[in-house]
Amino acid sequence: MDRRTFLQSSAALALASGVHVAAETKTPRVGLIGCGWYGKNDLFRLIQVAPVEVVSMCDVDSIMLDKAADIVAQRQQSKKKPKKYGDYRKMLADDKFDIIIVGTPDHWHALPMIAAVEAGADVYVQKPISVDVAEGQAMLAAARKHKRVVQVGTQRRSTPHLVEAKKRVIGEGLLGKIGAVDVCCYYHMRNRDKPRPEIKPPAHLDWEMWSGPAPRRPYTQLPHKRWWRAYTEYGNGILGDMCIHMLDMVRWLLDLGVPKRITSFGGIYVEKEAAANITDTQSATFDFGDLQVNWQHRSWGNPPDPDYPWAGIIYGEKGTLKADVHKWEFFPTNSRKATLSGRAVFEPDKFPEDKTEEDMELHAATANRAHMRDFLEAIEKRSRPVADIEQGFISSAACILANISMQLGGRTLTWNYEKGIVEGDDAANRLLKRDYVGPWKHPAS
Numbered sequence: 001m002d003r004r005t006f007l008q009s010s011a012a013l014a015l016a017s018g019v020h021v022a023a024e025t026k027t028p029r030v031g032l033i034g035c036g037w038y039g040k041n042d043l044f045r046l047i048q049v050a051p052v053e054v055v056s057m058c059d060v061d062s063i064m065l066d067k068a069a070d071i072v073a074q075r076q077q078s079k080k081k082p083k084k085y086g087d088y089r090k091m092l093a094d095d096k097f098d099i100i101i102v103g104t105p106d107h108w109h110a111l112p113m114i115a116a117v118e119a120g121a122d123v124y125v126q127k128p129i130s131v132d133v134a135e136g137q138a139m140l141a142a143a144r145k146h147k148r149v150v151q152v153g154t155q156r157r158s159t160p161h162l163v164e165a166k167k168r169v170i171g172e173g174l175l176g177k178i179g180a181v182d183v184c185c186y187y188h189m190r191n192r193d194k195p196r197p198e199i200k201p202p203a204h205l206d207w208e209m210w211s212g213p214a215p216r217r218p219y220t221q222l223p224h225k226r227w228w229r230a231y232t233e234y235g236n237g238i239l240g241d242m243c244i245h246m247l248d249m250v251r252w253l254l255d256l257g258v259p260k261r262i263t264s265f266g267g268i269y270v271e272k273e274a275a276a277n278i279t280d281t282q283s284a285t286f287d288f289g290d291l292q293v294n295w296q297h298r299s300w301g302n303p304p305d306p307d308y309p310w311a312g313i314i315y316g317e318k319g320t321l322k323a324d325v326h327k328w329e330f331f332p333t334n335s336r337k338a339t340l341s342g343r344a345v346f347e348p349d350k351f352p353e354d355k356t357e358e359d360m361e362l363h364a365a366t367a368n369r370a371h372m373r374d375f376l377e378a379i380e381k382r383s384r385p386v387a388d389i390e391q392g393f394i395s396s397a398a399c400i401l402a403n404i405s406m407q408l409g410g411r412t413l414t415w416n417y418e419k420g421i422v423e424g425d426d427a428a429n430r431l432l433k434r435d436y437v438g439p440w441k442h443p444a445s
Helices: 003-016 037-049 062-075 088-094 110-118 133-145 160-170 207-211 237-254 362-381 389-407 426-430
Strands: 029-033 053-058 083-085 099-102 122-125 150-152 178-185 261-267 281-287 292-298 310-316 319-323 327-332 340-343 413-416
Touching: 029 037, 029 088, 029 110, 037 062, 037 099, 037 362, 053 062, 053 088, 062 083, 083 088, 088 110, 099 110, 110 122, 110 133, 122 362, 133 389, 150 362, 150 389, 160 237, 160 319, 160 327, 160 340, 160 362, 178 237, 237 281, 237 292, 237 310, 237 389, 261 389, 281 389, 389 413, 389 426
Parallel strands: 029 053, 029 099, 053 083, 099 122, 122 150, 178 292
Antiparallel strands: 178 310, 261 281, 261 413, 281 292, 310 319, 319 327, 327 340
16 A cells, blocks of 8 residues: 555545544654664655655754755655754654654664653664664563554565465475574675774764764774674674574564574684674574574675575475575475575556665565555554564574674573573673663663
């Protein structure tokens, strides 16, 4: 359902019920915190599927903020330009919002999300939900305490061709007994730039606010505009960035709960001259009891299967399911030929702006729209969305715990989800919550 169909169906329903169209529910008031790549991406998909009013936008980069506000004024129905802020706290204090989208770098997910639900808004927050486990626990607790709907940007759960694979392959039992799962990423996505000298941040960037609660690094241009992913100060590396998508996908496909034991090994084995401090090679095992999900990433070399460089592969006694963001295929046992398959759904004719949008991921656009529709339906029903904050917490925390395992020499961590601790491991438990830089206060303090 696109925005026009949404309006027409709402009007028809109101008339059929004897209610004047003017008595329809009010247009949701929306705010965006973080106007970079996926912050705008998420907001534009929401605008495409529902009649919303983007009231305010916030970013610490004034050039990025100005550009985003101009595009929103062109796209939203009212043609009004949103109010602009450099501090999310002032934005939330100045207005009342129905929906807040948090599209900041990972180290800035927890505090704005919690502040938004405390202000009475429902929230769409990007993955991973946090950079430490304690942040995620606090975010989940805040969502439940304030009875807010929170959708996490793990949109594989709303990807049409993967929904089809879940139904046609797993739902029909074509795999038989499932005995193993592999998830992987072999993209050369780790920044390879060599260390640079510290320079003064540009006038349009509030570097202190950008850094926020994270450990301080000198400004060298690299941390800003996506390359912050190269540093553990701001995120959880390729495992935290890419594994969460595929781990969450197979958890959803197979209805898996919480991994009981987590083990990981890795390091910087090849790209040693780069300034990046995240691993270039890492493996992890997520043990769900009677099923283990194994992760591998390398930011160098060739992938084992060039057709599936970022994927989930599910092995059953009767066949194998390969799935990624572009396609899925089912191979019966002892057959090299897929007997069933599906591909990503594209909608450029229905949404022509997809063709010209900067940094557009066409393969994900339809999935993101479906994810937003699911979010809106959950808001209307006051129910749990498909990527509810708890599911996002489980998948995010599992990846964070894998990094902790690696940091502690690869020892296995036994995760007691109910108690929120690693059993019998004081060193691991001390790493569940990292120190915040003042004046910011950790939400689990």
